[in-house]
Amino acid sequence: MEASIKRRKTRAVYIGRVKVGGGAPISVQSMTKTDSADVNATVRQIKELEELGCEIIRLAIPNHQSALALAQIKKKIRIPIEADIHFNPKLALESIKQGVDSVRLNPGNITDPDAIAGIVKLARKANIPIRVGLNSGSVKGWYKSTLRSKIASGKGIPRSNWQAISESALEYAKYLQSLHFNDMMISLKASDVVTTVNAYRYVAGKCDYPMHLGVTASGTIEDATIKSAIGIGGLLLDGIGDTIRVSVTGAPHDEVKIGYKILQSLGLRKAGLEIISCPTCGRCEMDIVRIAEKLKGLLRHTPSLNGKDIKVAIMGCVVNGPGEAEECDIGIAGGDGFGFLFKQGKRIRKITESKIVTELVKEIKAL
């Protein structure tokens, strides 16, 4: 696929060795769902996510014990950590001391200007970025404290939730700028897709900070996939977004897989296996669903695919089959109980239906 999306120009920040913004590939991140103070369980989960290609991991830091665990966790994993901080600025300070690679501050509940200045001072010393991470569910804190005069005068009050989120983020960013700190990213998450998209679009037009995209609290896997594909995907199509986190009520592994799928669907990240399979119809003479699912299952953890982009077509008949199969690295165009194997644009041989999956795996691994 031609990647024709023109990305918004942003500053670059570094979360550990991962460049975010400034034209860097859009990174996929997730959040652990373990107790961050439980070093072993958290490291185990992060290692599983690393295997799936997770590039940045965020950890909830709700108390002092979890902040203190960060240094030990960091030693045992490869990807950078972002500490997720709410309510207590001291937890941000401790996380930075423990060597975390980024901190996320929620402007809804980290509102004391002196405390924020203290965090900024330490982040600057540690050379790490801060994410200004708005959530629609907790937007009121900063909004109330910073826009109090506007509220009192009745002028300039944001009329909708997306405006409140956007204005709060821009005010917070302005405060960090007044401290001569620009090493920041912004996120503006709401559980409602339209609110989320409006907020990101608005703020993207007002600054050049990289954007961390996500639709928050988007539900269990089916709802989360759809909401994220529309919300994150829509923004990416606008060229907005530098790192993404899909939020799923469920395993974080799904967050990473869906994240890559979204990027892959838009031609923005291509490492890995992409299966193009036809929806089947009355012309189909092979069990395409079984073949596609079996192949996907078998190749899920194939190490030889690491870092390679391989496109596989599995098509049910000769209508679109040969055309699609020719354009992929490997393809099957189905017939009655057999399929034609295509490899790098050329028709190679005929394979009986029962052997298609095994033969495809062999061919793909050989690539």
Ligand code: SF4
């Ligand atoms: Fe139907 Fe053939 Fe198209 Fe598949 S490739 S949907 S079987 S016409």
